[in-house]
Amino acid sequence: MPGTFQESYAQDMAIFRTPLQWGMLGLFLIVLFTCPLFCSDRILTIMTMIGIAIISVHGLNILTGYCGQISIGHVGFMAVGAYISAILTAKLGWPFWVALPCSGLAAGMAGLIFGLPSLKIKGFYLIMATIAAHFIIIWVVLHLRSLTGGADGLTVPKPKIGSLVFMSKASYFYLVMVIACLATFLAVNIGRSRVGRAFVAIRDNDLAAEVMGVNLWSYKLQAFFIGCVYAGVAGSLLVHYYGFASVDQFPFMDSVWYLGMLIVGGMGSTTGAILGAVALKLLDELVTVVGPVLSAAVAAQAAASLALITRGLILMLFLIFEPRGLAHRWGMIKAYYRLWPFSHEESE
Amino acid sequence: MIREPDSHVKLRIENLILSFGGVNALSDVSLDVREHEILAVIGPNGAGKTALLNCISGFYKPQQGEIYFDGQRTTRMRPDKLAELGIARTFQNIELYTGLSTQDNIMAARHALMKQNFITGSLYFGWAQKEEIEHRQTVEEIIDFLEIAPIRKKVVGLLPYGMRKRVELARALALEPKVLLLDEPMAGMNLEEKEDIARFIIDLFEGQGATYPNTPVLRDGIRCIILVEHDMGVVMDLADRIAVLDFGRKIAEGTPAEISTNPEVISAYLGKEE
Numbered sequence: 001m002p003g004t005f006q007e008s009y010a011q012d013m014a015i016f017r018t019p020l021q022w023g024m025l026g027l028f029l030i031v032l033f034t035c036p037l038f039c040s041d042r043i044l045t046i047m048t049m050i051g052i053a054i055i056s057v058h059g060l061n062i063l064t065g066y067c068g069q070i071s072i073g074h075v076g077f078m079a080v081g082a083y084i085s086a087i088l089t090a091k092l093g094w095p096f097w098v099a100l101p102c103s104g105l106a107a108g109m110a111g112l113i114f115g116l117p118s119l120k121i122k123g124f125y126l127i128m129a130t131i132a133a134h135f136i137i138i139w140v141v142l143h144l145r146s147l148t149g150g151a152d153g154l155t156v157p158k159p160k161i162g163s164l165v166f167m168s169k170a171s172y173f174y175l176v177m178v179i180a181c182l183a184t185f186l187a188v189n190i191g192r193s194r195v196g197r198a199f200v201a202i203r204d205n206d207l208a209a210e211v212m213g214v215n216l217w218s219y220k221l222q223a224f225f226i227g228c229v230y231a232g233v234a235g236s237l238l239v240h241y242y243g244f245a246s247v248d249q250f251p252f253m254d255s256v257w258y259l260g261m262l263i264v265g266g267m268g269s270t271t272g273a274i275l276g277a278v279a280l281k282l283l284d285e286l287v288t289v290v291g292p293v294l295s296a297a298v299a300a301q302a303a304a305s306l307a308l309i310t311r312g313l314i315l316m317l318f319l320i321f322e323p324r325g326l327a328h329r330w331g332m333i334k335a336y337y338r339l340w341p342f343s344h345e346e347s348e
Numbered sequence: 349m350i351r352e353p354d355s356h357v358k359l360r361i362e363n364l365i366l367s368f369g370g371v372n373a374l375s376d377v378s379l380d381v382r383e384h385e386i387l388a389v390i391g392p393n394g395a396g397k398t399a400l401l402n403c404i405s406g407f408y409k410p411q412q413g414e415i416y417f418d419g420q421r422t423t424r425m426r427p428d429k430l431a432e433l434g435i436a437r438t439f440q441n442i443e444l445y446t447g448l449s450t451q452d453n454i455m456a457a458r459h460a461l462m463k464q465n466f467i468t469g470s471l472y473f474g475w476a477q478k479e480e481i482e483h484r485q486t487v488e489e490i491i492d493f494l495e496i497a498p499i500r501k502k503v504v505g506l507l508p509y510g511m512r513k514r515v516e517l518a519r520a521l522a523l524e525p526k527v528l529l530l531d532e533p534m535a536g537m538n539l540e541e542k543e544d545i546a547r548f549i550i551d552l553f554e555g556q557g558a559t560y561p562n563t564p565v566l567r568d569g570i571r572c573i574i575l576v577e578h579d580m581g582v583v584m585d586l587a588d589r590i591a592v593l594d595f596g597r598k599i600a601e602g603t604p605a606e607i608s609t610n611p612e613v614i615s616a617y618l619g620k621e622e
Contacts, residue, residue: 009484010477186470193469193476197448197456204445211405213431213460213523222466268447 107232
């Protein structure tokens with residue numbers, strides 16, 4: 001019988017259980033953090049954007065993947081974080097390092113408010129409420145001109161420590177990746193501890209969860225809070241990267257695509273959130289490379305909507321052929337490796 | 349089975365009335381459940397057995413009447429509060445967390461007994477980890493007691509029916525309840541599975557003492573069990589007392605011997621002779 005044997009519950013509950021797994025993690029982190037040495041600025045930009053998307057999708061995964069409260073207003077909460085951070089740094093002159101956690105908290109608070117309907121409504125109706133949340137938030141941003149600059153937007157300073165300003169692509173890459181790694185660490189732990197199990201209990205059977213001692217009211221709101229804190233931090237990182245905050249950075253369709261990332265990656269899995277964000281962002285890049293070639297060869301109009309068509313198609317194919325997402329596929333590959341040369345686990 | 353019934357009343361149900369529109373699911377039901385007894389609730393389909401359990405566990409809010417648990421009024425309390433007080437139940441139609449493994453389903457039921465929040469939980473190492481391990485030990489004892497170790501890591505949605513029923517019992521035990529409500533724990537089972545569950549219920553009621561010294565719920569047993577069941581053989585063997593419901597009314601209450609000769613019960617079950 002091949003395999004690793006655990007001798008304590010701590011070992012059994014650990015995420016990394018073999019030296020090989022630890023080695024792979026170390027290698028991944030080394031490669032990730034040496035990327036700026038051998039990657040072009042363009043690739044670093046793509047990776048920074050993926051990092052920000054990962055942070056945001058982690059939040060959506062906690063809210064939708066774990067707790068089952070489907071939200072199509074996630075970008076709205078990113079906008080809350082973005083504008084709070086922008087206002088605090090640009091208007092009040094606060095340092096970025098204070099504004100970043102504040103933006104997370106502010107988005108979390110907004111999440112609490114817009115999460116209130118979830119106590120009474122579920123499913124389709126909750127989706128409608130979260131869509132409304134997005135439009136209400138954008139409306140408020142556009143109409144609070146004195147604070148947010150309205151449609152003109154706000155110029156936002158780059159983060160800095162002492163004399164080190166995060167101006168270059170490489171420096172911002174490091175900033176985003178450190179936060180993305182931290183966000184992943186926290187998301188994994190939430191998923192495997194008491195609160196995460198309560199979230200999944202609510203997702204899978206809310207009536208049973210309540211009878212088994214989970215306070216639905218409190219835990220649904222906690223899911224909204226945590227999910228939106230992630231969104232707020234991601235939003236803040238996004239505007240500080242551009243050096244500019246504008247409502248155009250937070251289009252409604254992006255909310256749909258964040259949910260799409262979660263579906264492609266696999267709902268209710270931290271690995272899935274990462275894989276989904278990477279997959280759809282890389283798909284976008286592929287389209288921007290292929291698009292111009294295609295427009296020369298076929299039709300300019302078709303190329304313009306190529307991104308939308310491919311994303312939609314990919315999403316549809318995943319829903320049909322791999323509804324549990326890339327994370328499930330990844331799990332199967334790992335199981336195959338673990339069990340080789342046997343085809344399945346010995347049943348007892 | 350001969351047991352000395354303790355006169356201490358664990359759960360007192362007083363004049364409960366529950367109606368849905370014009371339908372009276374429970375009309376004026378009063379019932380005392382004593383410490384140290386297995387009380388069976390029987391009755392034809394639609395008699396209000398599950399409705400009664402749903403009132404006790406806080407699912408339904410009765411229009412009138414009161415429920416007292418250990419002397420404390422618990423009528424119309426939220427279900428999660430009642431779970432914290434020590435009322436656990438299983439469901440007639442299995443209501444598990446289908447996406448979680450057996451082990452996580454049972455761990456999820458430790459919720460009310462654990463203290464970590466999302467901040468300590470997200471940092472995990474240290475405090476939360478220690479708590480997780482402590483509770484994992486209890487969960488493993490329950491897994492051992494119910495003989496479900498082989499399916500520990502299996503996702504419950506994929507398990508066969510009998511096993512899922514057993515996982516649901518395990519989940520109820522993990523709450524370390526003082527009162528256990530079992531809603532048709534043997535429905536749809538074959539004889540062997542029924543015998544297993546019956547043995548578990550008896551073992552659980554009597555307590556396992558030194559076999560599980562570190563898990564109070566198994567060591568001391570659950571001294572108050574309410575059992576809803578259709579299988580009369582099981583009910584007659586297990587129950588200390590039986591309450592009979594028919595069309596939302598309690599028509600009889602007594603020992604198995606009394607109930608089996610009660611003419612009203614016989615007519616409710618078999619119909620009246622013309």
